[in-house]
Amino acid sequence: MFGPIGSTELIIILGIALFIFGAKKLPEIGKGLGKSIREFKSSISGENENEEQAKLKENSKDTKDKPS
Numbered sequence: 001m002f003g004p005i006g007s008t009e010l011i012i013i014l015g016i017a018l019f020i021f022g023a024k025k026l027p028e029i030g031k032g033l034g035k036s037i038r039e040f041k042s043s044i045s046g047e048n049e050n051e052e053q054a055k056l057k058e059n060s061k062d063t064k065d066k067p068s
Helices: 007-021 025-065
Strands: none
Touching (some): 007 025
């Protein structure tokens, strides 16, 4: 029913966005959207790194507590 967006649909969407927001505002919106996406990706990868670091610390504590 709804497939991936083709080039014709993309041009129509960009034309409507240009008409609504204007030529001066569109680059600012794109810049803000790109910044938001980068921050979101870095926060997700940061959470994964924090979880991995916590596991490593936990494992190192376990090995230090056990006598050899």
